[in-house]
Amino acid sequence: MESHFNTSLTLKNSIIAIGAFDGVHLGHQAVIKAIVERSKLLKVPAIVYTFDPPPRVYFHGVHHLTSIHEKLAKLEMLGVQHVIVDSFDKAYSNRSAYEFIDDLMKLNPMEILVGQDFRFGYGRYGDIQLLRQYFTVRIAESVCCSNGARISSTRIRALISKGDLQLSQSLLGWPIVK
Incomplete structure (x- = not known):
């Protein structure tokens, strides 16, 4: 990778x-496995585009679930070619x-996979409609645990x-690495 x-x-x-992929939790893993499988089918590189620190850490001071080094190691284990x-x-x-959008154009994506609440750019101006x-x-569809609750980094932080x-x-x- x-x-x-x-x-x-x-x-x-x-x-x-x-x-952000903070924690690279089971929901993130499902998303990443989906792009890796699709990249093999289409014979193109699978890319994860992420941020350090995650925006929520920067703006709200929440605790990181994974350091960038841990995140990269986990992404490599999932078969991503580029991060x-x-x-x-x-x-x-x-x-x-x-x-x-200009940065993304340089990657010539055949597809982009994002979460349902994805926003980007100053003031969160960009949304899925603009990206489309x-x-x-x-x-990406939400991944839920056995009781039906959505798996998210925010939920995991609250549990910790x-x-x-x-x-x-x-x-x-x-x-969990402490």
Whole structure:
């Protein structure tokens, strides 16, 4: 797997999953496995486009579930060929939605997979509708645990803060690293 930090990458074609992927939990794993399988079928690279720190950590000061090094190791185990990591800081948060679209165009995505609440660009201006004006976009279905509740990084953080390490670890699908 190749990791690209704060740099522009140009590819002939690709399949991209975009997100914070903090924790690389079971929901994230389903998304990533889907792009890896699709990339094999289409014979194009599978790319994860992510951020360090995750936007929620930057804006709200929440606790990281995984360091960038842990995240990269987990993404490699899932079979991703490239990971693009942009530093999420004040300058990055002020970028327009169209600047992000320009970065994605260089990757020539055949498909982009995002979560249903995906937003991007300054003031969260960009949304799925805007992204669909430029690319083929698929929305990842939520992954739920056995009781039907959606698996999310926010939920896992709440479980950890309550001391429920067993359930949080089962939702992560990985051992919790302290």
